[in-house]
Structures are given as C-alpha cells and as structure tokens.
Amino acid sequence: MKLDTQLLADVTAFLNIEADILDNKDYLQWLELWLESGLYIVPVDHNATDYANSLNVAYDDHEMRILRIERLTSGYAVSTQLSEKTVRTTSRFRILDDVDGLVRVRCAYSLYENNKNGIRCYPANLQFKLVRDGDSFKIAEKIVKIMNSSQYLTTVSYLF
Amino acid sequence: MKTETKVKSINSIADLVLDDRVHKSLYSDKNIFEEELEKIFNNTWVWLAHESELPDAGSYKTATIGRQPVIVVRDRKKKIHVMLNRCRHRGATVCEGKSGKTKAFTCPYHGWGYGLDGSLRAVPKPEEYENILDKAEFGLIKVRTESYKGMIFATLKKDLEPLDDFLGGAKKWIDLFVKQGGGYPLKALGDQRFRFPGNWKIQLENTTDSYHFPIVHKSFIASVDEQAAEVFDFLDGDGFVEDLGHGHSVMVMIPELVDLEDNLDEPIPARYSDLAKQLANEGHSDLEVRRLVRAVGGGGFNLNIFPNIACSMAFFRNLVPISANETEIHHIALGGEGAPEVFNQKRIRIHEHFQGPMGFGTPDDGEAWERVQAGSMAGSDGWIMLNRGMSKLSTSADGNVRGAVCSETGMRAAYQQYKKLMATPSEH
Ligand code: FES
Ligand SMILES: [Fe+2]
Secondary structure (H helix, E strand, O other), X not given: OOOOHHHXXXXXXXXXXXXXXXXXXXXXXXXXXXXXXXXXXXXXXXXXXXXXXXXXXXXXXXXXXXXXHHHHHHOOXXXXXXXXEEEEEEEEXXXXXXXXXXXXXXXXXEEEEEEOOEEEEEEEEEEEEEEEEOOEEXXXXXXXXXXXXXXXXXXXXXXX | OHHHOOHHHOOOHHHHEOOOEEEHHHHOOHHHHHHHHHHHHOOOOEEEEEHHHOOXXXXXXXXXXXXXXXXXXXXXXXXXXXXXXXXXXXXXXXXXXXXEEOOOEEOOOOOOEEOOOOOEEEOOXXXXXXXXXXXXXXXXXXXXXXXXXXXXXXXXXXXXXOHHHHHHHHHHHHHHHHXXXXXXXEXXXXXXXXXXXXXXXXXXXXXXXXXXXXXHOHHHHOOOOHHHHHHOOOOOOOOEEEEEEOOEEEEEOOHHHOOOOOXXXXXXXXXXXXXXXXXXXXXXXXXXXXXXXXXXXXXXXXXXEOOOEXXXXXXXXXXXXXXXXXXEEEEEEEEEOOOOHHHHHHHHHHHHHHOOOOOOOHHHHHHHHHHHHHHOOOOOOOEEEOOOOHHHOEEXXXXXXXXXXXXXXXXXXXXXXXXXXXXXXXXX
C-alpha cells in the first residue's frame, strides 16, 4: 500500500477545522466549507446505501442546511436555548480513494455533549467526499453513522 | 375544593384521575408504573406493527407489550403470528434485532428450533428427553392478535373484546388515515427511534395537544413557506377534538385535509409544484398527480389510540414505556406501496423535516416533555390540569363529546380509560 502522507495531512487538517468550527457553533463559516450540491446525511440504518430513498435522521441539501442553521441560532427553538456545549474529537483518518479530484475519506469521531442530563457521548464513523478547492477542499458529502442510530437516540440540538 | 385534595387521602391510583385533572405522581411513581404495565399494557389491545413492515413469508419485527418482548412474524402461508420472545427450554430470547427475514427461530443457547408459526420443530440430542418432552406442548407461547386496515394489535388478555369493538369510533378515522398512500396501499418506509427522560403519558397527552403548537414549534413554522405556515395556524380555525370512546380521540387541526380524496380540483400549493411537475413528466394523469400531491403532506388530524399508537397527520407514533421516567418513541414514516418514487421520497423528506431526533419539531417537543417530568418533582402534591375547553363542549354528528381544537378533550378521554383500567382489581 502506497501512503500519500501529504494528502492525508491536508485532509486531516481540513476535517479538524470542520470539527472545530462545529464545536464553536460558527455555523455560517461551516456553510462555506460546502459545495452547494453537497449532502449532509445522518442515516438511521448503517447498511443503507440509497439514502435518498431511505428514512434518515437528517438528510440536508443546501436549502435544509440553511434552514437548520437558522433554527439552531434563531433562539425560537426551546431545545436550543440552553445552548449545549460540545467537544468532538476526530481520529483514524483513512483515504479510501482519490479519483478525478474527488477524495473519499473516513474517520472515527466522538462527540461529547454537556446538558442538564450530564455528559453524553456519541461515537460515530464519519464518511466524507471532498472536492479539491485550491489549497483546500469543499465537502461534497458527509455521512455520520452514529453508533446507536438504528437502536435509539436522544434528541439533539446541534450538528454532528 | 378539588385543588385541596390531598394525595395522602387517596387510596387507589384510579383516585388520582379526576374529571378535569390528574395527579402529578402519575408521571414519576415507580409503583404506579409497575401497576400500569400490569393493568393497562397487559390488559388491553396494544399496537405492534403495520403489515407492510412484514412484507414476505418469514419477515419479522420484534416489539414489546409493556415490557414483555414479543415477535411479530409472517409464516409461510402469509398468516401473522405474535409470540412471546422466550424459548420454552430455559428462556432465552430466540429473536434479536429490530426486524428481518428468517426461515425459523433457533434458540442460541441449546439450539431448540421453532417454526415461523412458533411450533417446536427440533431439539438437539433428543435422547435425554425420551418420553418426557412432548414437542406439541413446547411451542413459543402465542399471543392473541387481530388487525384492522393493516394495523396489527395484540393482547395478553384472552377474553378481551374483539379489536373491532375496541377501536369502535376510531375506525372511521383509520379509514381516512390510510388514504395518504395517494391511491396506493399504505406502506411503512422506516422508523426513527428516540428516548426522552419522561413518562409515557406525557407523550400520550401531547398527540392530542394542539395548544402547544405555535409556541413549541415556532422554529419549525419559521422554516416553511408562508402558505404552509398558514396551514399550520389552526388554533383559531374550525378544528375540533372528539372523544371516540375507549380512551381514543381525534384532534382535527386542518378540516380541509380530513379526506385526502376530496377537493382534488384545488390549486396545487407552491411548495408541491416541483413534485407535480415531476409526476406529470413521468406520465401520470392530471387526476393522479392531484391525488398524489394532495396526499403527500399527510392528513389534517391526529388520531390518538389508547394506549400506545397514534395515526399522527402523516406517520405512526408508537410509544414504548421503559420506566416511570423514560419512554421510547418510534416515528414510523409512511408512503404508498408501489407509488411513484418521487412521491415516497418527498414524504420521507417532509417526515425528516419535523420528526425524529434531529427534526425541526421533535427536539422541542422532547424538551417540553422533559420539563414536565422535571417540574412534576416540585412540591409534595400537585395536579396536572386538563380542564381546558370544558365549559364549551358540544356533541358531534357521531354523538361524541366534542371540544375546540385546542381543548384538552382528548387527554380527558385517555385518562378516563386509564382510570377505568387502573380501577380493575388485580388478577392475583
Ligand atoms: S434456552 Fe433455548 S434451547 Fe436452551
Ligand atoms: Fe409538538
């Protein structure tokens, strides 16, 4: 196996920035990381492949991403008013392939949330499709496979 | 005065339910919860599945009646069985996972094998059972099951009235609800499951609570177009709540959307114009396009069936009691079997927009329910008020008690059934 450590370093840097932006709830900056045609998906069933025709926890195109951010920041939603703090760590980055400027990556992810019920942890596998954009990337697809999403979750008021 | 009723003066749980209020201990008392499992969930019809969740011979779904694990399965002849999920040898569950397809149920412990109808087929190393094990007597224990319009219910009570009688006035509304397949048979398209730290009755009440909608769901309303926001502005409209008997009730929020086969000639709302165009391009007739578009957002009412299922506008809401202060909710998305893909896709997207752990509606509901549970711990005594709309009741054409759309008529209906069941003496 040939290792492209430069690409790995670039991808890791980019995705760590994404995680940092989300922990800081800088949602408008987060939007800029995306291709407009990109999809943000949190599936229920980890074996699903046809997400468009499956029921997901979230399936956001550009328009829904904007609406979701408005919801999370407007102050209208009672579940977001005690704005929960999150800490996320990403690790175990692996480049799956790099074809025609489209890089497929997966990594391990854990999100810790602090709310009135205490600290909760969501372990997940993340899958990205990234498109090269100058020195950086744009997100063409992000799939968040939360470990227990097919059993049960609790309600969440942030982005994974 | 009722407000001065001291909980200490109350002898039975049924006394905690008055006509216009219930005692807050119904949300948090562990002994009451145990008694509810026995007197309610083990004692009435409980919804388990929709037939479309079991499409083929061998399709199964695991579920619970109260806290008891059961299997719902379709056998080779397509007949549906409900069985306790417990091996007759030393009691292991024989089926795990949410749903799937199998040829048989094999116990993981010592390998007893059961057919799809629950009959015990094979026992490894049978010699030691010579003359002492009659296989015919050791099938999985069957639970009585009946269905209405694809909705599968079961009961542990052998002499309970037929499902048809139990549903009674709710049947008319189920008949209307199934029309949202848009001319195709109703089909479950998957479920989202989540838990909240609160009592199951808080969710039961919520399905017939339209009073909270403009407050709790302000952020959802802000996320839809003006035309849709107007549709959801129903508190001052002609909606109503009707007590359907047996604890069931219907809350009609949008009267124009009660019958999805009516008014097919109405203009197509802007938010569905892309869908209409796509369907027309696929060659569907104008009438068919209109029928699908009218059905895509679901019906204008919530049917609350006591104790654990609701036909809620466009989806099934199934509640599963976990403990006095924890409840699991299943939101089951629905579409049409064989309906155009774009129609089912749109229904799924609409569902995801409001429902589930990351929907624009559910998390805010969840927060309100959590607060009710937390608030119920305040004070040594206190009541949950259910008297809204009580002074303005009327009688519906069907002869039912009817209140305003934002009255608490449906909650009172559910709690009167609750009271009746809880007042039944224990069988042991
Ligand atoms: S417990 Fe099932 S075979 Fe022994
Ligand atoms: Fe709600």
